[in-house]
Amino acid sequence: MIEDQYRIPREEVHGRIVRLQQALRREGYDGLLLTQNVDILYATGSMQTGYAVIPAEGEAVFYVRRSLTRAARESAVRTAPLGSLRGFRAALERDCPQLFAAGGGRTLAADLDTMPAQTYLRLLEALRSGEAASAPTLADGSALVRRVRAVKTPWEIARIERAARIVSDALTEALNDLREGVTELAWMARLEYELRIRGHIGMMRVRGYNQEIVTGMVGSGAAAAEPSAFDGPAGGRGLGPAAAQGVSGKTFARDEPILIDIGCCVDGYVIDQTRTAVIGALPDDLAEAYKRSEAILQAARRRMVPGVRCSALYQEALRLADESGWPEHFMGFGADRVKFLGHGIGLEVGEWPVLANGFDDPLEPGMTVAVEPKFAFPGRGVVGVEDTYLVTEGGPRPLTCYPEGLIVLP
Amino acid sequence: MIEDQYRIPREEVHGRIVRLQQALRREGYDGLLLTQNVDILYATGSMQTGYAVIPAEGEAVFYVRRSLTRAARESAVRTAPLGSLRGFRAALERDCPQLFAAGGGRTLAADLDTMPAQTYLRLLEALRSGEAASAPTLADGSALVRRVRAVKTPWEIARIERAARIVSDALTEALNDLREGVTELAWMARLEYELRIRGHIGMMRVRGYNQEIVTGMVGSGAAAAEPSAFDGPAGGRGLGPAAAQGVSGKTFARDEPILIDIGCCVDGYVIDQTRTAVIGALPDDLAEAYKRSEAILQAARRRMVPGVRCSALYQEALRLADESGWPEHFMGFGADRVKFLGHGIGLEVGEWPVLANGFDDPLEPGMTVAVEPKFAFPGRGVVGVEDTYLVTEGGPRPLTCYPEGLIVLP
Numbered sequence: 001m002i003e004d005q006y007r008i009p010r011e012e013v014h015g016r017i018v019r020l021q022q023a024l025r026r027e028g029y030d031g032l033l034l035t036q037n038v039d040i041l042y043a044t045g046s047m048q049t050g051y052a053v054i055p056a057e058g059e060a061v062f063y064v065r066r067s068l069t070r071a072a073r074e075s076a077v078r079t080a081p082l083g084s085l086r087g088f089r090a091a092l093e094r095d096c097p098q099l100f101a102a103g104g105g106r107t108l109a110a111d112l113d114t115m116p117a118q119t120y121l122r123l124l125e126a127l128r129s130g131e132a133a134s135a136p137t138l139a140d141g142s143a144l145v146r147r148v149r150a151v152k153t154p155w156e157i158a159r160i161e162r163a164a165r166i167v168s169d170a171l172t173e174a175l176n177d178l179r180e181g182v183t184e185l186a187w188m189a190r191l192e193y194e195l196r197i198r199g200h201i202g203m204m205r206v207r208g209y210n211q212e213i214v215t216g217m218v219g220s221g222a223a224a225a226e227p228s229a230f231d232g233p234a235g236g237r238g239l240g241p242a243a244a245q246g247v248s249g250k251t252f253a254r255d256e257p258i259l260i261d262i263g264c265c266v267d268g269y270v271i272d273q274t275r276t277a278v279i280g281a282l283p284d285d286l287a288e289a290y291k292r293s294e295a296i297l298q299a300a301r302r303r304m305v306p307g308v309r310c311s312a313l314y315q316e317a318l319r320l321a322d323e324s325g326w327p328e329h330f331m332g333f334g335a336d337r338v339k340f341l342g343h344g345i346g347l348e349v350g351e352w353p354v355l356a357n358g359f360d361d362p363l364e365p366g367m368t369v370a371v372e373p374k375f376a377f378p379g380r381g382v383v384g385v386e387d388t389y390l391v392t393e394g395g396p397r398p399l400t401c402y403p404e405g406l407i408v409l410p
Numbered sequence: 411m412i413e414d415q416y417r418i419p420r421e422e423v424h425g426r427i428v429r430l431q432q433a434l435r436r437e438g439y440d441g442l443l444l445t446q447n448v449d450i451l452y453a454t455g456s457m458q459t460g461y462a463v464i465p466a467e468g469e470a471v472f473y474v475r476r477s478l479t480r481a482a483r484e485s486a487v488r489t490a491p492l493g494s495l496r497g498f499r500a501a502l503e504r505d506c507p508q509l510f511a512a513g514g515g516r517t518l519a520a521d522l523d524t525m526p527a528q529t530y531l532r533l534l535e536a537l538r539s540g541e542a543a544s545a546p547t548l549a550d551g552s553a554l555v556r557r558v559r560a561v562k563t564p565w566e567i568a569r570i571e572r573a574a575r576i577v578s579d580a581l582t583e584a585l586n587d588l589r590e591g592v593t594e595l596a597w598m599a600r601l602e603y604e605l606r607i608r609g610h611i612g613m614m615r616v617r618g619y620n621q622e623i624v625t626g627m628v629g630s631g632a633a634a635a636e637p638s639a640f641d642g643p644a645g646g647r648g649l650g651p652a653a654a655q656g657v658s659g660k661t662f663a664r665d666e667p668i669l670i671d672i673g674c675c676v677d678g679y680v681i682d683q684t685r686t687a688v689i690g691a692l693p694d695d696l697a698e699a700y701k702r703s704e705a706i707l708q709a710a711r712r713r714m715v716p717g718v719r720c721s722a723l724y725q726e727a728l729r730l731a732d733e734s735g736w737p738e739h740f741m742g743f744g745a746d747r748v749k750f751l752g753h754g755i756g757l758e759v760g761e762w763p764v765l766a767n768g769f770d771d772p773l774e775p776g777m778t779v780a781v782e783p784k785f786a787f788p789g790r791g792v793v794g795v796e797d798t799y800l801v802t803e804g805g806p807r808p809l810t811c812y813p814e815g816l817i818v819l820p
Contacts, residue, residue: 007650007651008651035619035620036619036620037620037622037639041651041652045651046651046654047639047651047652047654048638048639048654049620049639066637066638066639066641066746067637067638067639067645067746068745069637069745069746070636070637070638070639070645070654074651074654110527112526112527112528112531113526113528114526114619115526115527115619116522116523116524116525116526116527116619117520117522117525117526117527117529117530117550118522118523118550118552119527119619120527120530121522121550140527140528140531142528185606185607185609186607188606188612189602189603189606189607190603192599192602192603192606192612193599193600193602193603196595196598196599196602197595197596197599199595199649201624201649201652201653202598202602202624202625202653202656203613203622203624209445209446209524209525209526209529210445210446210447210459212447212613214611214612214613215612226480227476227477227479227480228458228476228477228480229447229457229458229459229476229477229480231476235477235480239609239611239677240417240677240678241417241418241451241455241456241457241484241678242451242457242611242675242677242678242679242757243611243612243675243678244456244457244458244480244484246612265652265653267649267650267652268650268651268652268653269652335478335479336476336477336479347652
């Protein structure tokens with residue numbers, strides 16, 4: 001029996017479908033095919049596997065591979081068994097005849113940024129199987145989906161706020177055990193325990209291919225500044241080549257920065273927050289770099305109002321980093337720097353918008369953006385801060401709720 | 411500084427490349443393009459992002475997007491910066507001219523089961539950009555990669571055995587806190603803590619699109635028997651539609667089966683093990699079903715020798731499940747049953763071979779197979795067992811090391 005508080009309200013899901021359909025019509029697509037679990041959750045209220053099809057006009061259908069039993073209970077849109085791929089073409093033609101036309105010409109946008117090529121090729125073949133009316137072509141609808149998902153509803157924001165409170169509470173609890181001589185791994189285990197018992201689902205979903213997050217990274221001194229495959233300003237030494245980011249077996253030491261870049265996922269929604277801690281005191285230059293990161297965050301925060309271009313916020317941060325005297329250390333070091341200041345969060349880490357060059361769209365009310373200025377010093381550590389804000393007409397409202405400032409431990 | 415014990419030995423990686431090249435030549439491919447992080451780790455010794463190219467003859471090259479610094483330190487094959495996709499074509503033609511021919515006709519196998527369609531389409535376009543010699547076509551090399559990875563080396567087996575010991579130790583420790591009234595979630599948090607401090611990287615990788623595992627599932631009574639999107643015999647109620655598998659907020663009760671299907675990932679390698687526990691005693695029929703699951707495991711174990719077809723092991727299990735009187739409950743219930751008895755494990759959960767119809771290849775020495783007969787009873791629970799074995803000429807050698815049998819708690 002699914003507990004009622006966990007069910008996503010029907011009107012919430014229906015509102016999302018309305019917005020997806022508006023975007024489809026605006027961009028000239030005839031429908032949307034979603035295959036990724038998170039996209040499917042967003043558009044149906046259920047995270048079972050299969051294909052969700054949302055025509056630009058008309059009723060959405062969730063063709064379920066597994067588990068149909070569960071999807072039928074959870075989904076706010078009609079469910080149907082997926083069956084074989086060949087059967088999918090026939091079912092789609094029956095349910096959504098508007099996607100088929102004698103001469104072709106219909107286009108179905110799809111989440112091609114996540115859908116495996118093997119699935120894509122098999123779907124193409126199935127759709128083109130010899131039936132009377134021509135099947136729609138598949139187009140890359142990733143950007144459309146990401147744009148719609150970027151603007152959150154009040155229901156979604158409430159979930160993100162709950163995740164933020166859990167991170168704050170868990171961090172407060174775990175900091176009691178952050179001591180010299182404790183390994184990063186052991187302390188992370190402690191923190192993850194505190195997150196998990198409060199409802200963290202045990203992972204933070206991230207959209208990018210090959211990107212992985214458990215609960216973020218905790219890195220101290222030199223270990224924090226080691227670069228990684230993760231698309232963020234601080235990688236972390238990790239636990240060897242097979243887990244080459246995040247916590248390592250290094251023990252915490254006095255007077256070195258400890259970067260605590262963590263989050264959790266509750267009811268599907270993530271939060272992202274960074275604090276810098278130190279046992280003792282930071283060296284003067286790193287203390288100064290830390291203050292610069294706070295100043296860059298505050299500068300971004302002052303400008304985070306609807307209408308401001310995301311790229312402008314990034315460029316302003318680059319200018320302030322130049323002024324700091326450490327431009328080569330901003331958002332990573334040297335060739336390993338990342339080229340953004342912040343990113344959307346929601347069902348996934350790394351949603352849109354991205355505060356980066358090329359993202360010239362304006363901020364909109366309802367966007368939830370993690371801003372994370374950091375300075376990396378190879379061999380010494382990473383300092384920085386990150387808070388997540390909701391963009392509102394009245395300015396940014398912080399969603400992260402852990403107190404601001406450097407965490408100084410005795 | 412990367413710690414030496416974490417580095418994957420050069421000769422280990424070179425041996426893998428030799429086997430991949432033998433498979434390429436046997437199957438008539440000119441080379442292999444790997445894009446997925448786990449495949450790249452396997453073939454280079456580093457899990458940074460980019461493309462690893464292994465020609466059927468000649469030297470492999472790892473074109474690294476991020477982090478080149480780290481990849482250069484870890485990789486057993488030559489690294490080069492990936493740069494732009496357009497530049498990738500030129501670099502590939504320079505480094506691997508044997509993949510290009512004036513009239514075309516060369517074929518590059520690739521991991522299309524994981525590579526996103528968007529990446530696939532961009533790669534195709536980049537490879538076809540107007541140069542003198544024709545670029546190779548991309549073919550689906552997923553099966554080739556999975557077949558090669560299915561047979562483990564002694565170095566890999568030692569890592570899987572270490573993961574197995576950690577699961578055994580962590581479970582032993584956490585069972586001290588498995589009590590009536592404790593929630594599945596709270597106990598899982600406790601177990602995950604024990605796994606993590608022993609080196610679990612915090613996630614178990616799984617290859618299938620949209621498949622997720624944190625550390626497996628712990629499910630008690632009715633909650634265990636709820637079906638899920640996860641391709642396994644027991645889903646678990648989970649924590650709502652956004653985490654619709656595994657542990658829930660249900661509390662453990664007396665005399666109900668508690669399914670503990672867990673693993674961990676250490677140095678990149680996973681282990682998979684299931685035990686059934688009960689506080690008190692199982693009802694007679696579930697106790698009988700549990701015994702049947704043990705008998706099916708033992709029957710499979712007796713036949714797990716090189717040369718036996720994987721599908722034959724599955725069919726034998728189906729026959730025994732029929733004899734048990736609960737065929738509709740075997741490997742899930744009704745429409746939610748899964749159609750396999752076991753699966754390979756290694757860098758990922760759900761590797762090859764699969765003990766299922768259609769897998770008619772014979773078992774080979776070096777394969778590591780988790781065998782997991784289970785019976786699901788909606789509203790009552792799931793009983794079953796799972797051990798992982800190494801296939802050897804002398805018969806199966808257990809890799810899981812937790813004691814066999816029902817776990818009975820007072």
